[in-house]
Amino acid sequence: MIRRSRTLAAALSPVNRHQPAKEVLMRDLDLTDDAEFDDAPLTDEEVRQAAFGYISEAWADARADGVDTDAVAHAALFTALIDLVQTYGEDAVAKLAEGLPDRIRRGDYTTDRTLQ
Numbered sequence: 001m002i003r004r005s006r007t008l009a010a011a012l013s014p015v016n017r018h019q020p021a022k023e024v025l026m027r028d029l030d031l032t033d034d035a036e037f038d039d040a041p042l043t044d045e046e047v048r049q050a051a052f053g054y055i056s057e058a059w060a061d062a063r064a065d066g067v068d069t070d071a072v073a074h075a076a077l078f079t080a081l082i083d084l085v086q087t088y089g090e091d092a093v094a095k096l097a098e099g100l101p102d103r104i105r106r107g108d109y110t111t112d113r114t115l116q
Contacts (some may be wrong), residue, residue: 081093
């Protein structure tokens with residue numbers, strides 16, 4: 001189970017959300033006053049934010065190394081599907097994938113859309 005730490009709390013803060021997690025974690029590595037931080041498990045939202053940070057950083061690293069965006073996207077999708085099938089099985093993942101076209105058309109994955 002992931003637990004709160006000074007560095008993870010800093011990485012998840014709104015101020016640091018758009019900085020690479022590695023930079024935030026290295027900058028805030030001074031753990032001398034950890035007593036002020038909660039040892040409670042992270043919320044689901046915090047875990048998702050941390051996971052997104054790790055994936056975003058890996059994506060940026062690949063792009064910085066010259067890997068084509070399409071190749072990174074396909075590798076990420078392939079890796080995600082492999083893990084989901086191993087965890088939940090083929091039928092459950094196929095059912096999940098059936099709903100993707102509607103979510104894509106609805107704009108769930110569009111970052112530059114205007115909400116009315």
